[in-house]
Amino acid sequence: MITYVLRRLGAGIILAVLVTFITYLLLAPSFEKIVRSILGTAATDANVAGRMQKLGYDRPVGVQYLDWLGGVFKGDFGRSLFTSELVGPAVTQRLGVTLSIVLPALAITVLLSIALGVIAAVRGGTIDKISQGVSLIGMLVPSLLLAIVLVLIFAVTLRWLPATGYAAPSSNFDGYLRTAAIPIFVLLIGGVANMAAQVRGAMIGELRKDYVRTLRARGMKNTTVVMQHALRNAVGPAVTVLGLEFLAMLGGALFIEKVFALPGFGTYAFSAALRGDVPVVMGITGFTVLLTVTINLLADLVNGWLNPKARLQ
Amino acid sequence: MSVEQLTADPDLEASARTPLWKRLAGDPQAVITGAILTVIVLVGFLGPFFWTHDPNAADLNYANALPGDPNRPLGGDQNGRDILARLLASTQTSIIAGLIGVIVALLVGVTAGLVGGYLGSKTSAVTEWLFNLVMTFPGILLLILLMPVTGGDYRVTMVIYGVLLSPAIFRIVRGLVIATKGELFVDAARVSGLTDTRILARHILAVIRGPIIVASAFLVGTAIGVQAGLAFLGVGSSAVPSFGSMVSEGFTNLYLRPMQFLWPSITLGLITACLILFGNALRDALEGGQKNVGGRKSRRPASSARPLEPIPSEENALLVVRDLQIGYPASDGTVRPVVKGVNFTLNKGEILGLVGESGSGKSQTAFSILKLLPAEAVILGGSVWFDGINLLEASERDMQKIRGRRIGYIPQEPMSNLDPSYRVGAQLVKSVRATTGVDRKEAKARVMELLERVGIANPERVYRSYPFQISGGMAQRVLIAGAVASRPALLIADEPTTALDVTVQAEILDLLRDLQKDLDLAIILVTHNFGVVADICERIAVMKDGRIVETGEAVDVFDNPASAYTKSLLAAILDESTVRADRPAALAQKQE
Numbered sequence: 054m055i056t057y058v059l060r061r062l063g064a065g066i067i068l069a070v071l072v073t074f075i076t077y078l079l080l081a082p083s084f085e086k087i088v089r090s091i092l093g094t095a096a097t098d099a100n101v102a103g104r105m106q107k108l109g110y111d112r113p114v115g116v117q118y119l120d121w122l123g124g125v126f127k128g129d130f131g132r133s134l135f136t137s138e139l140v141g142p143a144v145t146q147r148l149g150v151t152l153s154i155v156l157p158a159l160a161i162t163v164l165l166s167i168a169l170g171v172i173a174a175v176r177g178g179t180i181d182k183i184s185q186g187v188s189l190i191g192m193l194v195p196s197l198l199l200a201i202v203l204v205l206i207f208a209v210t211l212r213w214l215p216a217t218g219y220a221a222p223s224s225n226f227d228g229y230l231r232t233a234a235i236p237i238f239v240l241l242i243g244g245v246a247n248m249a250a251q252v253r254g255a256m257i258g259e260l261r262k263d264y265v266r267t268l269r270a271r272g273m274k275n276t277t278v279v280m281q282h283a284l285r286n287a288v289g290p291a292v293t294v295l296g297l298e299f300l301a302m303l304g305g306a307l308f309i310e311k312v313f314a315l316p317g318f319g320t321y322a323f324s325a326a327l328r329g330d331v332p333v334v335m336g337i338t339g340f341t342v343l344l345t346v347t348i349n350l351l352a353d354l355v356n357g358w359l360n361p362k363a364r365l366q
Numbered sequence: 367m368s369v370e371q372l373t374a375d376p377d378l379e380a381s382a383r384t385p386l387w388k389r390l391a392g393d394p395q396a397v398i399t400g401a402i403l404t405v406i407v408l409v410g411f412l413g414p415f416f417w418t419h420d421p422n423a424a425d426l427n428y429a430n431a432l433p434g435d436p437n438r439p440l441g442g443d444q445n446g447r448d449i450l451a452r453l454l455a456s457t458q459t460s461i462i463a464g465l466i467g468v469i470v471a472l473l474v475g476v477t478a479g480l481v482g483g484y485l486g487s488k489t490s491a492v493t494e495w496l497f498n499l500v501m502t503f504p505g506i507l508l509l510i511l512l513m514p515v516t517g518g519d520y521r522v523t524m525v526i527y528g529v530l531l532s533p534a535i536f537r538i539v540r541g542l543v544i545a546t547k548g549e550l551f552v553d554a555a556r557v558s559g560l561t562d563t564r565i566l567a568r569h570i571l572a573v574i575r576g577p578i579i580v581a582s583a584f585l586v587g588t589a590i591g592v593q594a595g596l597a598f599l600g601v602g603s604s605a606v607p608s609f610g611s612m613v614s615e616g617f618t619n620l621y622l623r624p625m626q627f628l629w630p631s632i633t634l635g636l637i638t639a640c641l642i643l644f645g646n647a648l649r650d651a652l653e654g655g656q657k658n659v660g661g662r663k664s665r666r667p668a669s670s671a672r673p674l675e676p677i678p679s680e681e682n683a684l685l686v687v688r689d690l691q692i693g694y695p696a697s698d699g700t701v702r703p704v705v706k707g708v709n710f711t712l713n714k715g716e717i718l719g720l721v722g723e724s725g726s727g728k729s730q731t732a733f734s735i736l737k738l739l740p741a742e743a744v745i746l747g748g749s750v751w752f753d754g755i756n757l758l759e760a761s762e763r764d765m766q767k768i769r770g771r772r773i774g775y776i777p778q779e780p781m782s783n784l785d786p787s788y789r790v791g792a793q794l795v796k797s798v799r800a801t802t803g804v805d806r807k808e809a810k811a812r813v814m815e816l817l818e819r820v821g822i823a824n825p826e827r828v829y830r831s832y833p834f835q836i837s838g839g840m841a842q843r844v845l846i847a848g849a850v851a852s853r854p855a856l857l858i859a860d861e862p863t864t865a866l867d868v869t870v871q872a873e874i875l876d877l878l879r880d881l882q883k884d885l886d887l888a889i890i891l892v893t894h895n896f897g898v899v900a901d902i903c904e905r906i907a908v909m910k911d912g913r914i915v916e917t918g919e920a921v922d923v924f925d926n927p928a929s930a931y932t933k934s935l936l937a938a939i940l941d942e943s944t945v946r947a948d949r950p951a952a953l954a955q956k957q958e
Binding site: 064065068076177185188196197198201205246247250254262263264266267268269270271272273274275277281282285286290293297300304307308311322323326327337338341346349359360361362 | 495498505506507508510533534537538541577580584591592594595598599610613617620627631634635642643646649736738741762766767768769770771774775777779782783784785786787788789793796797800801832834845848849851852
């Protein structure tokens with residue numbers, strides 16, 4: 054088991070290196086254009102070449118990348134080309150804002166999805182239709198539209214919550230709740246819609262299996278069979294979906310943060326990408342990849358732990 | 367090309383038992399959402415031929431024009447562009463975006479998932495690694511980063527997004543393939559000499575198609591949403607009308623002309639919602655639909671006058687089945703009977719063989735005694751008297767007390783009847799505790815004793831094993847232990863030896879015979895195999911087409927079958943000489 058974890062971790066690090074390298078390769082051709090935009094239209098070719106040299110962009114791409122990677126291993130992600138801000142602390146701070154929206158949304162998503170999915174699969178009929186209706190609402194309204202509509206209702210019309218802005222949960226919890234409530238709600242609606250359908254599907258599949266009938270034939274309560282056996286077996290696929298859902302929420306945050314003007318990872322990434330702020334884009338890519346690797350590793354570990362066959366081999 | 371392509375896939379239809387379209391046609395959800403999607407696709411693609419306004423032509427005369435103008439039927443946006451023409455063009459953009467995304471995702475994900483899941487561990491590791499690479503790319507961020515590469519063309523963006531979506535499909539396919547690969551029917555296919563490609567094509571595709579189709583419906587929606595979202599953020603060419611840019615423009619103009627925001631929002635929402643609902647309907651059609659597990663809703667005709675029927679008081683009778691009728695709803699709404707008035711009586715300690723071909727209704731009869739029929743089954747009439755109670759009238763709560771404690775059940779296929787996630791011992795302990803309420807320690811002692819009793823040489827090891835670690839014969843012994851754990855009076859054994867090796871079959875039958883003597887069990891042995899019947903049963907009931915065509919002492923039926931059907935069945939077994947050529951043991955004993 055330990056060698057398995059180490060192997061997966063090693064593979065994850067190799068992945069992270071590869072992904073950031075490819076991103077660097079893709080960005081490299083536009084370095085000159087970016088430098089030109091920093092210096093402005095008045096800059097001569099010599100000015101541009103000088104700045105390229107100063108930034109080290111005149112060296113071979115491989116060397117530049119290794120230089121960046123070397124810095125990363127020392128915890129130095131470089132400085133923004135535009136604001137001279139240190140990338141490492143800036144990204145982690147922004148990531149903190151995004152995670153303070155995504156993680157609560159994910160936790161509530163898990164609880165609601167399991168409850169809705171199980172009830173829908175077991176009861177069928179009206180309750181199933183209602184829970185499918187909830188899923189439908191989540192799917193019906195693309196999260197972007199939902200975000201806009203909720204802002205209109207709660208912030209603009211009712212004035213209950215601020216339309217934009219953010220307060221860190223550590224410093225101002227009440228302010229955090231007020232500013233994060235709509236973004237969290239928007240993210241979790243999409244998450245529940247997706248996850249509940251997956252849980253329902255997996256549960257229907259399990260409930261049709263022979264062992265369920267056999268356990269019931271031994272006089273076990275239906276609820277026990279459902280909750281302790283069928284659900285236990287249905288959780289595996291759901292965990293995989295959960296990992297994907299987390300990444301999807303990070304992506305969704307890009308849109309949501311824009312609507313709510315949250316100072317998160319997504320807003321930061323978007324403006325950096327549009328400006329061509331290479332060190333920031335690289336820093337964001339690096340952090341995202343590491344986050345993804347970690348999430349996948351966790352999902353695999355949980356899945357392996359849930360499946361005795363995988364656990365014992 | 368449209369979403370309908372998914373349903374028209376010939377492969378899906380070919381492998382379904384009833385044609386897929388027929389089942390879909392009976393589901394209003396599928397019909398309505400399918401129809402809406404078809405209409406949207408048709409309007410999006412054919413509409414511009416009839417409404418030829420240029421969606422990008424700005425005309426300040428029509429800036430923020432109200433709906434109803436002959437040149438701007440749905441009004442004009444803030445630049446005076448025709449909202450109707452823009453809606454039509456945006457619909458097209460969305461559909462193309464969704465299809466490009468999902469088709470790329472399916473092509474990449476399914477191929478790689480099949481290869482990665484089915485082929486050797488090396489290929490599997492490489493594909494998994496590659497897909498982690500793909501998935502690790504921060505997707506939407508990448509789409510934004512690549513703006514210079516894609517030139518803002520949404521189609522190129524969607525090809526890339528399709529690749530980014532493919533890990534979702536890949537993971538589902540790979541997971542299912544790995545799970546399916548170990549299942550018996552695939553082993554069976556391999557053993558019977560099918561090549562890997564054919565196994566992939568036939569068996570595994572049949573298992574994975576449902577989840578993939580559901581996922582695809584979601585993914586089309588996701589792709590459409592992401593395309594709209596990117597356009598909302600301002601990624602992409604402004605010359606391509608899109609719901610995203612329409613929403614973004616409408617949002618800025620919300621107080622002046624709310625409809626500018628509502629039109630694209632409603633259309634976009636409708637498309638995504640229909641996709642999801644259609645996907646769900648498709649899944650239900652493919653996999654037989656949502657079934658209620660509980661026996662809480664056994665429908666039966668209101669006119670039944672059974673309570674007035676006197677309780678049969680045959681002496682010694684443990685179980686009396688009278689005029690049992692079971693049906694299943696057919697696709698045309700009627701109920702098709704599969705058990706058509708079955709009568710039999712079982713005495714205490716007696717072994718009855720319920721014999722017949724598959725489809726004769728013998729298993730349905732057996733499950734109705736446990737009240738564990740599939741949820742869609744309808745009990746049309748009759749009664750099942752056990753210990754003075756009509757089980758068909760009993761509540762689920764009452765049945766819980768009867769199942770396991772008074773009536774035990776031995777299933778046919780040993781492996782699939784054990785919960786793969788729990789150790790053998792833990793499953794049995796749970797059942798014992800559920801029926802007896804003893805504490806964990808006592809339950810364990812009881813289970814160990816049972817495992818030993820059913821002839822397991824190393825009960826301690828089996829107790830600690832997971833189902834996949836024990837053999838089929840061993841698993842069947844475990845299931846028998848589970849069935850007799852609470853010393854029931856009646857045991858229902860549904861083809862208990864069919865899935866086992868011949869040598870193991872004989873051992874299991876010996877075990878059943880022993881247990882029957884020890885515990886004074888009555889057994890209903892459901893089987894298609896006369897050899898098994900001859901081995902163990904005292905009486906036989908032969909079923910055909912939902913009716914008992916002959917019943918009697920085993921000896922009499924074997925020596926002197928009354929019905930032509932029994933004769934033909936007997937002739938068939940003698941021809942094959944399946945189990946034994948000598949005189950069946952039970953008969954020999956009786957004769958002596």
